[in-house]
Amino acid sequence: MNAARGEAEVVIDGERVRLCLTLGALAEIEAALNVEGVSGLVERLRTLRSGDLAAVLSALISGGGREAEAARRLAGGCDPRTAAAAVARAFEAAA
Secondary structure (H helix, E strand, C coil), rough: CCCHHCCCHHHEECCCEEEECCHHHHHHHHHCCCCCHHHHHCCCCHHCCCHHHHHHHHHHHHHHHCCHHHHHHHHCCCCHHHHHHHHHHHHHHHH
């Protein structure tokens, strides 16, 4: 994990998975949540549904270097509390 790059990590099914809020991940998140810009994203993140949470986590896993399909599988296998905490850590690391 590279803290200078704004990376965070989560353990999913015993595997350490790197998360990173890259520009590509941010664009993927905006598209998945149907928002434009950071202010819209901030507001939308306050009311995430389970599918939204999985989409955000998947984008962050992709930003951390995983292929898109692998990222979706990993995100789908993560429990909701762990996923929410991981998403929060990734956004804090990027700040």
